Amino acid sequence: MWAPALLVFLRLVQGFAVGGEWGGAVLMAVEHAPSGRRGLYGAWPQTGVSAGLLLGTGVFSAVSLLPDEQFLAWGWRLPFLASALLATVGLYIRSRISEPESIAQAAESGGRSRRPLVDVVRGHPKEVLIAVGARFAEGGNYYIFTVFILTYLSEQLDLSRQVGLTGVMVAAAVDIAVIPLWGALSDRVGRRPVFIGGALFMAAFAGPFFLLVDTRSPVLICLALVVVMAFGHGPVFGPLAAFYAELFPARVRYSGVSIGYQAGSVVLGGFTPMLATSLIVWSGGASWSLMLLVAAGALIAAATMAAAPETFRRSLDAEPGGDAQDRATPDGAPSREAVPTSN
Template sequence: MTETASTARIEPAEARKVAFAAFVGTALEWYDYFLYGTAASIVFDRLYFATEDPAVATLAAFASFAVGFVARPLGGVVFGHLGDRIGRRRCLLITVTLISVVTGVIGLLPDFVTIGLAAPLLLTALRVLQGVAVGGEWGGAVTLAVEHAPPEQRGRFAALPQIGSPVGTLLSSGGFYLVAMLPDESFDSWGWRLPFLAAFPLLGVALWLRRRVGESPVFEQVLAEHDRASVPAVELFRTAWRQVLIGVAASLIGIGGFYLLTTFVISYGSGQLGLPKSLMLAATLVAAAVEVLTLIFGGRLADRFSPGKVCLWGGVLSAAMAFPVFWMIDTRNPVLVIIAVTLGINCLSIPYAVSGSLLASLFPVHLRYSGVAISSNLSGMISGFVPLIASALLIASGQESWSTAALLLVLALITAAGGLFGHRAARTPTAEVLT
């Protein structure tokens, strides 16, 4: 085993520029990706997966939603391979272009009444491409931000791409909140398409920012001093499979719990409890706005106490709030519903805030893009089925929400365990370990 101290010079101004570009690009990427989840809750079940049984249509829509997560590990492998061989920056330009174009095309896709069975098939295929793009996006953005950051501030710099998640939620939920005010006929015919079509102009913003940042100096130094892995994914699973499992566990509540409290809860509140769609979307907007502050705070905690410890504490807190969150939602009181969604999402945002710095600390530089991308996307693949599993549990329990609260509890405890083991396995941020 050899250990190479990182001597690459990192300018603070460049580090901030890279982190901001990672944040903006990730926000737009998550905006594109989250649109599908919101649409699956309130429109795709009726327009693309139409059946006589609304519950079956909802399950079909959530199944297509989950397919995108199944494709994410493939994106992690492909772009992780490229990112660890040709560079992080080039891959991020490709991923943001791919997902933006795909999202815009969804906004142009005819529905089931117009083209029949081709509609859900094409929609599902486009969702797969979304998953591939996102599979390479987050890992690259986090890796680039961490490798440009001063060693003692990696937690706060790694938290900036995480802020892209609530901002993406604000943009996607906000877009749907506005078009949901249209009459039902207008919303179904063209209104829901507008947020998807907005992906085209937003792509220009992301590309302009990402073209202005440089490649990771740490990555360039390692390339100059050492050989690149011929197949990073193979070497990753041969030498660091334990770290991959830890990364999967540590990421679970931040991804799966989030979709449980957004995608599933929107469907549950508007479908089972009869609450207005606008109320459920407003709850996610409030939660996302508060989440920005939680993520900033979490990143600072990571620099002070270590990402693993913060992940552990956040997982335990999320577990403690699992049942109270659903108890408040079940009251149907609008104020309590908003408080419940906000509280639940912000508890799980504590481990999510530090997942970037924690995962980056688990892997050596020459495998880092692959390690971060593959472990997070394996967790994402599992998480993509959470709304579907929650819906099935709800049906099996006779529409009793305790079943979905128990699911949230399990996800939180797994992440707490990931934080504990991640703290023990983390590499020092002041040195880059090659093998």
């Protein structure tokens, strides 16, 4: 009885840790980025999601080759022990990075909020809603493409779990490669066009994705996963870190980014598994219900981003809504017309 309870407790601790550190990791990358490269720099921490998926899936595939008796006795502990080593390396790196200049200046001038949670919710409710809405394209759908698909393949299509694991690993590797490319593209054309394009592709490809999966062909299943990651998830997830950082002012940026992202995680991560399972049962195992679920999430995110402001020209030192940031140059410096001149 105590073993599963302790495991659940540790997973909760892990969730709290991710919730607190994700915002810090992406902001550290974005705020240290050179001029005009915030999208690229912010995309690198984003690759950690698929890198973790690739590593975790690979380790699980390896330990699953053990006989059941050995797996239950000690094999399942190996991934957790390995993750402790990675956490130690991450803590070492994090402790030796200096604060970005904008944060240091805010601290010196007393510009940091004393009640960041309250100030974010009261002062920036629109930005929080935009941050949550933007997650609908990848928050729940990423779970469907990488986790639920394994259950769907084994239980609905009677395929070996190894087929799904192999496809997910290949797709995760491709995702790692393309996320920085989409982030870099958003530095040139803007966050909104890249994000909206990826979300619309994800919605349009929801039908073909499950049609390919339903063929039961391992090659076509892998192809479907690679395509949706490369042209759906990549362009949505790549620019997201820079977009979030540019959405909130420095004094509440950390809290705003974390609240928006993790609130989306709670809503989508909590309800998507239950909803996907219920839809499969309700539809008698037919995949069309999952097509609608994926497309709906992607379209909600696309509509949210269409209603959001373009942020890639903003200065991270400016308050959203201010004249200077709206007339900033692509590298984040105020344009000449934004700087007051004397007659």
